Amino acid sequence: MLVIAYIGFGNSVCQYHLPYVEARKNKMKVKYIYRREEDRVGDLERESWYPAIQFTSSIEEVMQDPEVNLIVVNTPDQFHVAYTKMALESGKNVLTEKPFAMTSEEAKEVFALAKEKGLLAMANQNRRFDADMRTVRKVIESDVLGELIEVESHYDYYRPSIADHKGMGVLYGLAVHPVDQIVGEFGVPEKLVYDVRSIDNPGISDDYYDIDFFYPNGLKAIVKTSYYVKLDYPSFIVHGKKGSFLMPSLGHNSSKAKPNGPYPLPTEEYDEEFWGDLSYMDQEGQEVSMKVPVEKGDYGLIYDNIFDVVAGNAEKIVKDEEVIAVLEIIEAAMNVAKEAK
Template sequence: MLVIAYIGFGNSVCQYHLPYVEERKEKMKVKYIYRREEDRVGDLERESWYPTIRFTSSIEEVMQDSEVNLIVVNTPDQFHVMYSRMALENGKNVLTEKPFAMTSAEAKEIFALAKEKGLLAMANQNRRFDADMRTVRKVIESGVLGELIEVESHYDYYRPAIAANKRMGVLYGLAVHPVDQIIGEFGVPEKLVYDVRSIDNPGISDDYYDIDFFYPNGLKAIVKTSYYVKLDYPSFTVHGKKGSFLMPSLGHNSSKEKPNGPYPLPAEEYPEALWGTLAYMDQEGKEVNMKVPVEKGDYGIIYDNIFDVLAGNAEKIVKDEEVVAVLQIIEAAMNVAKEAK
């Protein structure tokens, strides 16, 4: 049984963690949610939505409870390393929200500490299991596209108010998702080319990026985000020697309506208008055109994997070297953004 304690109680915990853990209650449960006392003032109603969870402002209570075997760190980014280290030093396995650390060097230190203690430390790169990413993966793994030539990922917005943003942070807060999706699917590239800047505040912000990943087998992957895109691109475009696949944008999680109560597990039944479009040449040389239903997104897959790893039945689904590679890419991209004057 996984006995879980969360550090933090933001929207991410309520929407992207608790519903998926609740679905798996035969093998995991949430015992604690730790919040600083000042964060609880005026916000006790939300706590009442989860009567079986103990809310506490004593981090010692959580760390000293021998029943707890997984700490989930879901705090502002700058505290991820501090709480991850604390969990490991107290003999707890740890799942840490992305970015796992603010630098690749810090990530290496945490992974080394986990290895020394014989514990699990993993990044919650759950966006590998988004509905659109799972659909793309299914098509790629079917082999109908043949040898892959190019994969393009878009995570765009139309938010002209971004012009007021005069600080760095988009790479760590947003790019960490699509960059990890590419690394998780295709591995670490042999070469990267960066165009990272701000349309309105070059050298000051990092709200536009176009990063190209080049692989030894000839595959090129592209990750792009802009805040000045009024018409949606497909979220993924995949071209192979035998065909192509277009995955429409399914919208942004941040735009979904917040319920006045616990988040339900998403139904995610997408209409045919949002299904993927697949065209390829079959083995007889005939053209095949079809719509591909959207796979169900499932952020609980991370928890399933942790359960299996701790039982000795699996390897970590998000590898240490992948986490380090993503952070190294973001660090290099940050430097490009700062020089983009």
């Protein structure tokens, strides 16, 4: 049984963690949510939504409880490493929200400590299990596209108000997801080319990026975000030697309505207008065109993996070297953004 304690109680915990853990209560449960006392003032109603969970402002209570065997760090980014190290020093396995650390060097230190302690430390790169990403993965693994030539990933917005945002942060807050999706699916590239800047505030913001990943087998992957895209672009475009696949945009998680109570486990079924478009040449040389239903997104799959790893039956689904590579890419992209004056 995984006995879980959360450090933090933001929207991410409520929407992307708790519903998926509750759906797996036969093998995991949440015992604590730690919040600083000042964060609880005027916000106790949300705590009442979860009567089975103990809310506490004593970090020692959480870390010293022998029943707790998994700490989930879900705090502002700059505190991830400190809490992760604290949990490891207390003998707890740790799942840390993205970005796992603010630098690749910090991540290496954390992984070294986890290895020394014989514990799990893993990044919560849950967007590997988005509905669109799982659909793309299913098509790629079917091999109907043949040898892959190009994969393009888009996560775009139309928000002209981005012009008022002066400061870095989009790379660590947003780009870390699609960059990880590519690294998780295809591995660490041998070469990268960066176009990272701001349309409105060059040199002081990082809200536009176009990063090209080049692989030894000839595959090129593109990760791109702009805040000036008025018409929906496909979230993924995949071209192989035998065919192509287009995955429509399914919208943004941030645009979904917030319930006045616990988030339910998502059960959305996507209409055919959101299904992917697949066209390829079969073994007889005949053209095949079809709609591909959207796979079900499931952020709980990362918890299933942790359960199996802790039981000694699996390896981590998000590898240490992948986390380090993603952070190195983000760091290099940040430098390009600062120079883009």
